[in-house]
Each structure stands twice: as structure tokens, then as C-alpha cells.
Amino acid sequence: MNKNPTGKTPAGMSLRAAARRRPGLRFAALVGPGTLFIVIGLLLPLLSIVVFSFWRTESYVLYADWSLDNYRTLLGQAAYRVFFLRSLITAVLVTLVCLVCGWPVAYFIARHGGRYRLLLVLLLAAPFFTGIILRIAALQGLLGPVGLINMALSLFGMPPIEALMYTPFASGLGLVYLFVPFMVTAIYLSLVNFNFELLEVAKINGARPWRAFIEITWPLNWIGTAIGMVLVFIPCLANSVTPRFLGGPNATSFGMSLSQQFGETGTWALGSAMGVFLFLASLLAILLIAPTIRLKRSGFTGTSL
Amino acid sequence: MTRKFGPATLSMSVALGLIYIFLYAPIFYVIYTSFAEDIVWPFPPSFTLSAYSDLFSSSLYGQALINSLELATGSAALSTLLAGAGAIGLLRFRSRFRGMVLLAFIAPLFVADLLIGISILAFNARVLGLPGNLLSAMAANAVQGTSFGFLIILAQLVRYNWDMDDAAMVFGARPWRCFVEITLPTIWPSLFGAYLISFILAFNNLEISFYNLGAIPTLPSVAWGSLRFGLGPELFALASLVNGFVFVIFAVMYLLMRSGVVKFGYRGQ
Numbered sequence: 001m002n003k004n005p006t007g008k009t010p011a012g013m014s015l016r017a018a019a020r021r022r023p024g025l026r027f028a029a030l031v032g033p034g035t036l037f038i039v040i041g042l043l044l045p046l047l048s049i050v051v052f053s054f055w056r057t058e059s060y061v062l063y064a065d066w067s068l069d070n071y072r073t074l075l076g077q078a079a080y081r082v083f084f085l086r087s088l089i090t091a092v093l094v095t096l097v098c099l100v101c102g103w104p105v106a107y108f109i110a111r112h113g114g115r116y117r118l119l120l121v122l123l124l125a126a127p128f129f130t131g132i133i134l135r136i137a138a139l140q141g142l143l144g145p146v147g148l149i150n151m152a153l154s155l156f157g158m159p160p161i162e163a164l165m166y167t168p169f170a171s172g173l174g175l176v177y178l179f180v181p182f183m184v185t186a187i188y189l190s191l192v193n194f195n196f197e198l199l200e201v202a203k204i205n206g207a208r209p210w211r212a213f214i215e216i217t218w219p220l221n222w223i224g225t226a227i228g229m230v231l232v233f234i235p236c237l238a239n240s241v242t243p244r245f246l247g248g249p250n251a252t253s254f255g256m257s258l259s260q261q262f263g264e265t266g267t268w269a270l271g272s273a274m275g276v277f278l279f280l281a282s283l284l285a286i287l288l289i290a291p292t293i294r295l296k297r298s299g300f301t302g303t304s305l
Numbered sequence: 306m307t308r309k310f311g312p313a314t315l316s317m318s319v320a321l322g323l324i325y326i327f328l329y330a331p332i333f334y335v336i337y338t339s340f341a342e343d344i345v346w347p348f349p350p351s352f353t354l355s356a357y358s359d360l361f362s363s364s365l366y367g368q369a370l371i372n373s374l375e376l377a378t379g380s381a382a383l384s385t386l387l388a389g390a391g392a393i394g395l396l397r398f399r400s401r402f403r404g405m406v407l408l409a410f411i412a413p414l415f416v417a418d419l420l421i422g423i424s425i426l427a428f429n430a431r432v433l434g435l436p437g438n439l440l441s442a443m444a445a446n447a448v449q450g451t452s453f454g455f456l457i458i459l460a461q462l463v464r465y466n467w468d469m470d471d472a473a474m475v476f477g478a479r480p481w482r483c484f485v486e487i488t489l490p491t492i493w494p495s496l497f498g499a500y501l502i503s504f505i506l507a508f509n510n511l512e513i514s515f516y517n518l519g520a521i522p523t524l525p526s527v528a529w530g531s532l533r534f535g536l537g538p539e540l541f542a543l544a545s546l547v548n549g550f551v552f553v554i555f556a557v558m559y560l561l562m563r564s565g566v567v568k569f570g571y572r573g574q
Contacts, residue, residue: 023398026480030394031402034387034451035409041448042413045424048432062431105324108317118562120321126555127328127548129502131509133528134544138331140536141338146345148334155346177331180324209313230415238417241511245532255419262423262516272427275420286415 046279053273060266070273080257080274087254088281090168091236094175095183098232099225101176102183106224107217109184110191121188128181136245139177143170144246166248174242179235183228190224226289234282254278332548339541356538360546363539369522372439376523377508379443384450384503389496391451392458393488397467413452421448422516429517437519445517446510450503457502461495494561501554509547 056065074080109120127135142148143164150160163169194217202212218225240255247253258278261271339356341347360366391410395403413421425445429435465488473483489496507514511525518526524543531540 024400027394027398027400027402030390030398031406031410034391034455035406037383037387037451038409038413038448041425041444042416042421044432045428046416046420048428049424052427052431101320101324104317104320108314108321112314112318119559122555122559123325124328126551127332129505129509129551129555130332130544130548131511131525133511133525133532134509134540134547135331137528137532137536137540137544138335140532141344141541142331142334144536146536151346177327181328184324234415235417238419240419241529255417258423259419259512262426268427268431271423275423278417279420282415282417 049272049275052269053276055269055272057267057269060268062268070270073270074273074277080254083252083254083257084277084281086168086251087237087239090172090175090239090253091233094172094179094236095229095233097172097176098180098183099229101180102187102228103225106184106187106191110188110194111196117192121185124184125181128178132178132241135178136174136242139174140245143173166246166251168243168247168251171242171247171251171253174246175236175239178242179232182231186228186231187221187224190221190227194221223293223295226293230286230289233285237282237285238278332544335541336545336548339538339545344536344538344541356542360539360542365522365527366524366539366543369524369527372518372521373508373523373525376439376442376446376514376518377504379439380446380450380507381500381504383443383447384454384507385496385500387447387451388454388499388503389458392455392462393484396459396462396465397470410455411452413449418449418510418512421445422513425513426516437517437521439518439521442514442517442521443507445513446507447503449510449513450506453506454499454503457499458492458495461498462492465492498558498561501558505551505554509551 052062053070054066054068056063056067056069105124109117109124113120130138140147144150145160145165147164150164153160164173198216198220199209199212202216203209207215238255238258239253240259243251243253243256254274255278258271258274261267261274338344338347340352340354342351342353342355344356388410391406395406395410400406422445425441425448426437429437429441435441469487470483473487474480478486509525511529514523515526515529524547528540528543531537
């Protein structure tokens with residue numbers, strides 16, 4: 001039995017003190033690889049596009065000529081402003097729609113789901129994992145221009161629903177379809193840790209249900225709501241897929257234009273500047289919402305984390 | 306807790322029903338139509354398996370399936386390993402870096418797929434000089450996979466009682482042996498769950514894989530290319546199969562949780 005293979009601990013030192021010296025090392029050995037991986041796989045790439053955003057591309061090659069040209073193009077040309085505003089408005093609206101749809105659903109499952117709670121929430125989460133392309137294909141099969149609904153209308157001699165025919169509305173509806181599971185799951189995870197007996201107390205003290213909701217349920221579950229909003233907002237802001245397949249010619253989004261810089265046109269430097277812009281916009285959203293979260297008013301205080 | 310269903314509860318249950326219809330109507334329609342002879346107007350029903358036989362006889366989809374499976378297998382293994390070690394380290398040992406480490410592990414959830422895809426592409430190509438291939442796509446997908454896996458493992462591990470491990474160590478077990486004989490038998494379902502989830506994510510990912518694979522096709526990228534020319538019967542068949550695959554995995558996870566093998570949440574000691 002070798003309790004102390006390093007042999008560094010003096011004989012007089014207690015076992016406890018020896019154990020206390022090792023945790024730091026073992027903590028580093030366990031969390032180190034993952035942290036390092038995320039630094040190399042997320043932080044350094046993001047920093048590299050910050051650098052490239054000040055460079056220049058010529059015939060698909062990046063040259064280290066430092067300038068602000070890409071940002072000048074980005075802020076100066078009306079097209080990019082339109083793309084960004086379109087993405088921003090869509091992302092805000094989609095987030096709000098998901099919020100309004102997500103709350104009653106999450107609340108119902110958490111409070112009245114009983115033994116079917118787990119089943120109900122897994123069924124909501126499962127479609128997300130099919131991947132965006134196949135989900136959009138499925139949505140098109142039902143709502144698209146030659147989808148079931150419009151075909152049925154034309155069969156009965158009625159005009160198709162214009163809003164579903166390659167419009168920004170169709171693109172936004174696609175986003176709600178893609179990301180509403182995130183919102184429900186985030187709110188649900190907060191609600192399952194919420195003590196519903198507090199509502200009984202409020203009722204006994206004479207509070208009406210809506211008042212109890214506004215003063216107790218909503219603020220105490222704000223953390224789940226806020227995380228859900230961020231998790232929906234960020235991919236919607238960067239969205240490049242639904243406008244391409246559902247949006248038609250007037251729906252080009254910032255993300256779609258960004259993906260073209262790295263695909264068809266090969267202007268990586270401008271694309272990097274757009275990426276930086278997009279990242280800063282999502283970071284701003286997080287920074288705006290983070291101070292409103294107070295961990296002490298969430299259900300997560302009881303744990304050691 | 307009262308069990309009386311008032312008008313508020315009733316309208317919430319209606320909302321629940323509408324969300325399920327919204328989420329599942331397209332999926333059921335796709336599965337139904339994948340067996341139909343006419344995909345544009347599949348009524349009255351006339352069933353055929355031609356969409357599936359087209360899909361299986363296509364060498365492009367076959368190659369894409371193999372690539373997707375390889376990508377997902379490798380990416381999920383890397384994710385689970387990093388996430389498992391990270392979650393154990395974070396919960397077991399106190400450190401002043403805990404907050405920073407936690408932040409690092411969940412940060413990828415807050416960066417859009419598109420940004421992860423293009424930034425890793427730019428970093429690999431220009432800084433490291435690596436071409437896009439299956440390995441770089443595995444690593445790129447594992448960035449988000451690690452975050453999802455980490456949350457799943459953490460959710461189960463907060464309930465874990467480390468006293469058992471401490472007891473084993475007092476009796477002289479080395480850390481690795483202690484992990485294999487005491488920790489692993491208890492926590493394997495969450496590692497398994499993390500593997501499955503990061504597997505499906507990498508398997509179905511479009512934007513991260515697309516930019517880091519060079520010209521190598523995967524199922525989502527072939528589906529993307531095909532969808533540009535409109536909905537074909539083979540896309541209906543593919544969507545049905547992938548949905549079936551995801552639901553089988555979720556059924557396995559549900560049964561594991563239902564039977565009490567896995568317990569999530571903060572309840573209990």
C-alpha cells in the first residue's frame with residue numbers, strides 16, 4: 001500500500017495536509033485537457049478572425065496588410081446594414097415568440113406533468129437533435145410552396161397562403177420551429193427547481209394568481225427565461241439557413257451574407273470582420289441580460305457550485 | 306398542490322398541445338410521405354418503398370453516411386472524455402479557478418454554429434496550416450459536444466456522494482482504480498448519455514462540419530445540396546430515417562432515466 005508515491009510529505013505531516021496538497025494538481029489534470037481544448041478550439045479561432053478582420057483578401061488568399069477597410073465596407077455599405085438590421089429584428093421577434101409560446105408549455109409540464117414530466121420534456125427536446133436541414137425539409141413538406149397546406153388550398157380552388165411562399169415571415173416561422181425547444185427546456189429546468197408551495201403561501205395571503213405569477217414565479221425563474229432567451233437569440237442572429245430555403249429574395253440575412261464570404265466569394269477578411277461584428281452583437285446581448293440574473297433568487301443556490 | 310384544472314391550466318394545456326402539433330406535424334407528414342408514390346400530393350395513399358431504395362442505392366448518400374458516422378463516433382468520444390474528466394474535476398476538487406473553468410466549459414453554447422465553423426476554418430487554414438478533413442471536423446464538432454456532454458454529466462454528478470471514493474482512497478486505492486471500481490459503475494449512464502447526445506449533434510451538424518470538411522460529404526451537407534433543388538423523395542426518406550434514429554436514442558435514454566438508473570437534478574442528498 002503506497003499512500004504517498006511522491007514521498008514529498010514529511011513523516012510528521014498529517015494525512016489530511018498531504019491530501020490537501022494534491023487536489024490542486026488533480027483538479028488541473030482533470031479539467032485541464034477540456035479547458036485547453038476549448039481555448040484552442042474556440043478562443044484562439046475567435047481571436048484569429050479578429051486579426052484577419054484587419055487584413056486583406058486577394059484572389060482567395062489572406063494578406064497581412066493591416067487596415068480598417070473591412071470595417072469601412074461593413075459600416076459604409078447600405079446592404080450590410082440592411083442584412084444586419086433584418087437579422088436583428090428577426091432574432092428579437094423570434095425570441096419573443098418563443099418566450100410567449102415556451103412559458104405556458106414549460107409551466108404546464110413542470111407543474112401538472114406529474115409522472116409524464118420527463119416524457120413530455122424529452123419529446124419536446126428530441127426534434128432539435130435531427131439537425132437543421134432535415135427539420136427545414138420537414139417544415140417545407142408541410143408549409144412550403146408545394147407543401148401539404150398550399151397544395152390542399154389549390155386543390156379546392158383557393159389561392160395559396162402568400163405569407164408562406166418564400167417570405168421573411170416563413171423564414172422567421174422556420175426559426176421558431178428550430179429553436180422553440182431550447183426555450184422550453186431552459187424554462188422547464190428552472191421551473192423544476194422552483195418551489196410551487198410559495199404560490200400556495202401567496203394565495204393564503206390573498207394574492208391573485210396573476211399577481212403571484214408576476215411577483216413570485218416570474219422573478220424566481222428569471223434565470224431560466226434569460227438563458228433560454230440568449231440560447232434562442234444567438235443562433236437566430238447568426239442564422240444563415242432558413243432565409244436561404246424559406247425566405248426568398250428579400251430575406252438575405254447577415255449570417256447568409258457572412259457564409260457567402262467564406263464560400264462563394266472567398267473574401268475571408270471581410271467575412272472575418274462580419275464574424276467579429278456578429279460575435280460582438282451576441283456578446284452585447286449576453287452582457288445586457290447577465291446583470292439582471294441574480295443567482296440568489298434562483299433555485300440553484302442549494303448546491304455546492 | 307391543488308389538482309384542480311382552472312381556465313388558466315386549461316389554456317396552458319392547449320398551448321402544450323399546439324406546440325406538439327407544430328413540432329410533430331411536419332415530422333409525421335414527412336414519414337407518411339416518404340412511403341408515398343406522389344410526394345407532392347400523397348392522397349389517396351398508395352405506398353411504395355422506392356424513396357428508400359433510391360436512397361440506399363445512391364453511392365453519394367452511402368459515402369456521406371459513412372463519413373457522418375466516422376465523424377460522429379470520433380467527435381463524441383473526444384467530447385465525452387473531455388467533458389467527463391472536466392465535470393469530475395470540477396465537482397470533486399475545490400479550486401479558485403472553478404468559476405473560470407465552468408465558464409470555459411459552457412462558453413461554446415453561447416457561440417453560434419456558423420461562427421464556430423468559420424473561425425475554426427480560418428484558424429486551421431491560416432494559423433495552423435491544416436487542410437479541412439475528417440479529423441479537423443471531429444475536433445471542431447467536439448467543441449460544442451464537450452459543452453453539452455459536460456452539462457449532462459454535471460447534472461447527474463451533483464448527486465454523487467464522493468465519500469465512497471474517499472473511503473476507497475483511505476484504504477489505499479489509487480485514483481484510477483477508485484474511478485473504475487467505484488465511480489464508473491455509478492456514473493456510466495451519464496457518460497453514455499453524454500456520448501449519445503454529442504454523437505447525434507455531430508452526426509447532424511451542418512454548419513460546423515461544412516466549413517471544416519473540405520470537399521468531404523456528410524449526410525447534412527448532401528441533404529443541403531439536394532434541398533437547394535427542392536424537396537426530393539430521397540430527402541423524405543432520409544429525414545424519416547434520421548428522425549427514427551434520434552427517437553430510438555431518446556427512447557433508450559428515457560428508459561434509463563425512468564428505471565432509475567440515471568437520476569438528474571438536485572433532489573436528495
